[in-house]
Amino acid sequence: MNAEEIALYLKTHPEFFEQHGDLLTQIRIPDPHGGAAISLAERQVTLLRDKARVLESKLAELIGYGEENDVIAEKVHRLAMALLGVDSLAGAVHVLNTHLSGSFAVPHVAVRIWGVGGGLDGEGVPNEFLPVSDTLKALAGSLHRPYCGSANGQEAAALFGEQGGHVRSLAQIPLREDGVEGGACFGVLVLASEEVERFYPDMGVMFLTRIGDLAASTLLRVVD
Structure with missing residues (x-):
């Protein structure tokens, strides 16, 4: 044998x-x-x-991920609570910038809105309503999930002006009515970093999606 x-x-x-x-x-x-x-x-x-x-090593790793997610979930909760209290576009943008750059340590945040908020044309238009190209609008509208990856070739990097030349990775989060995929896209929330690996293609986007939903709901409420 x-x-x-x-x-x-x-x-x-x-x-x-x-x-x-x-x-x-x-x-x-x-x-x-x-x-x-x-x-x-x-x-x-x-x-x-x-x-x-x-198995102990894998369990410790899973516990670590769970604890990390708990921390992020708490940050999203605090952002949601802060957004509930705003009643103006300036207030909403201030809260987004404060929490995303503070709690989430995102160095660059930009919001662009189109197709809603009539009567904001003319002088003194907020940056959030500055014109964007049809290409950027089409890209945001086509996203089924937040785009995360290299800033190379991404028109959204230009939203950060001179600093856009130093941006290496970014996340583009579509802002939709009713916070659902089928809702009309009326804007985009862009998060950017000089770090190449801060926003990468395979990263989880659950919390980014929730942040986008919170931002969209708040912005629609304060600009309509």
Whole structure:
């Protein structure tokens, strides 16, 4: 019999070691950690301990992610509470800038709005209503989720003026009516950073989406 046949036999006949239990202590095999030869039973205990260490490591990692998400969720909650108290466009933009640049440590924040808030034309138009290109409008409207990635080739980087030349990554969050994918897009919230990996394509966007929903709901309330 070859090794494969022996292994198959032992798998299909688990009663073998019940009938020959003494073999578990008599057969000696190399210690995987470089020690003296150990019995099969000791080797199984070692394997179980190794598996337990891996599971403990994964559990610790999951707990770490959970704690991190709890912290972010609390920040989003505080942002939501602050937005509930605003009654003007200036107030809403101030809250967004304060929380996103403070609690979330986002160095650059920009909001652009179109198609709502009639009567804001003429001199003294807020920056949030400054014209944007049809290309940027179309891109924002086509997003099914926030765009996260390189700022290279992204027209939204120009919203930050001279600082836009130093931006390396950004998140573009569409602002939609009713906060749903099918709602009409009336603006965009852009977060940007000089760090290449601050906003990357594979990052989770659940909290960014919620921030976009909060911003959209508030902005619609204060500009209509």
